[in-house]
């Protein structure tokens with residue numbers, strides 16, 4: 001029996017009084033992998049931030065239900081504690097806290113249990129190793145001075161350690177070379193398989209999908225989901241781009 005884990009209903013979102021998302025609806029069952037594709041500026045990141053509860057994104061109407069609870073008004077912290085995770089398109093540099101301490105604190109907050117430092121570090125070293133990163137990155141300040149690719153891997157390291165129930169990955173492979181994309185795709189697959197994780201993957205490239213089975217694809221244009229379908233849509237988009245979803249079509253569906 002499929003169990004709905006996330007439901008977005010008729011969401012309208014403003015940024016600084018400008019209307020960005022228009023009546024966006026989405027339903028994801030536990031364990032599924034959904035992909036959102038769309039041209040630059042379509043509103044994909046806005047949707048990710050809105051689901052995660054970033055207060056800069058003002059929800060004008062509609063609702064977000066996670067695990068049966070209406071979380072539309074909940075804080076980012078509460079959403080994170082209840083099992084949501086968003087990897088940022090542009091990860092922030094945070095001086096003063098190491099990658100390792102940041103993750104340890106987040107895991108402890110989520111589980112309510114103190115972790116033994118040694119065994120935590122052992123696990124984290126293994127995760128960094130799987131991501132092709134030296135264990136010394138654990139001691140460095142969060143993302144500070146990391147290259148673009150290392151920042152992306154740092155986000156995936158957090159995903160693997162935090163084991164959220166639903167992960168939204170926003171352009172997690174952008175800027176990665178072919179090998180790094182494969183490593184990240186494999187890591188996301190491992191997270192999913194080990195935790196029965198649910199994925200909402202925002203991407204305009206498709207290399208991150210290479211190790212994953214995609215259940216559903218949504219096309220977002222102009223702040224609207226203009227089409228949804230199965231994994232075969234990915235190849236179609238790769239071949240044809242978003243041209244068939246012209247502004248005319250979009251307006252027609254408005």
Ligand SMILES: Nc1ncnc2c1ncn2[C@@H]1O[C@H](COP(=O)(O)OP(=O)(O)O)[C@@H](O)[C@H]1O
Nearest residue numbers: 015016020038039040041042043044045046047
């Ligand atoms: N912080 C912001 N302030 C003002 N406008 C923003 C902000 N973030 C996004 N926008 C605008 O919202 C629209 C959607 O952006 P975004 O969600 O980042 O698109 P995508 O991720 O699909 O490329 C764009 O027109 C963008 O300029």
Ligand SMILES: [Mg+2]
Nearest residue numbers: 044045046089
């Ligand atoms: Mg974006």
